[in-house]
Amino acid sequence: MADAKTDALLTPTPDDDGAPFWEYAARGELRIQACAACGELRFPPRPCCPHCQSFDSTWRKMSGRGRIWSYVFPHPPLLPAYAEQAPYNAIVVELADAPRIRLVGNLVAAPDAPLDSVAPERLRIGAKVQVVFADVGGVVVPRWILERP
Ligand code: ZN
Numbered sequence: 001m002a003d004a005k006t007d008a009l010l011t012p013t014p015d016d017d018g019a020p021f022w023e024y025a026a027r028g029e030l031r032i033q034a035c036a037a038c039g040e041l042r043f044p045p046r047p048c049c050p051h052c053q054s055f056d057s058t059w060r061k062m063s064g065r066g067r068i069w070s071y072v073f074p075h076p077p078l079l080p081a082y083a084e085q086a087p088y089n090a091i092v093v094e095l096a097d098a099p100r101i102r103l104v105g106n107l108v109a110a111p112d113a114p115l116d117s118v119a120p121e122r123l124r125i126g127a128k129v130q131v132v133f134a135d136v137g138g139v140v141v142p143r144w145i146l147e148r149p
Pocket of ligand 1: 035036037038039040049050051052053054
């Protein structure tokens with residue numbers, strides 16, 4: 001049976017702990033879960049603080065700036081929607097506001113640009129990036145652009 005989803009980019013399936021992350025993303029805000037008791041940031045979102053075991057949390061707004069901590073170019077076999085855009089990158093971004101918090105995403109030329117919109121030779125570890133947001137199949141996801149294109 002044909003399934004349109006197999007031809008689409010993958011989208012997140014938020015759980016209860018992570019739902020606020022995606023709700024803020026939909027408003028164009030990058031927020032990271034923080035412990036309401038000791039203030040430690042944690043990612044991915046989870047119910048309990050690993051530092052003080054508190055179950056109280058808040059969502060702290062980030063500047064959206066970071067740097068490329070690592071990156072890869074996924075090799076085939078790829079899902080059809082991704083094969084069309086290969087070679088594309090997957091990057092790990094270390095947040096400027098919280099160097100121990102790292103998010104996986106894609107470096108693109110503009111929020112709605114295709115995944116292959118940045119040439120592979122442009123990527124380097126340490127490059128400064130800025131978050132942008134794009135609607136992917138009805139879900140707003142964070143992506144990254146170079147601070148100095
Ligand atoms: Zn805590």
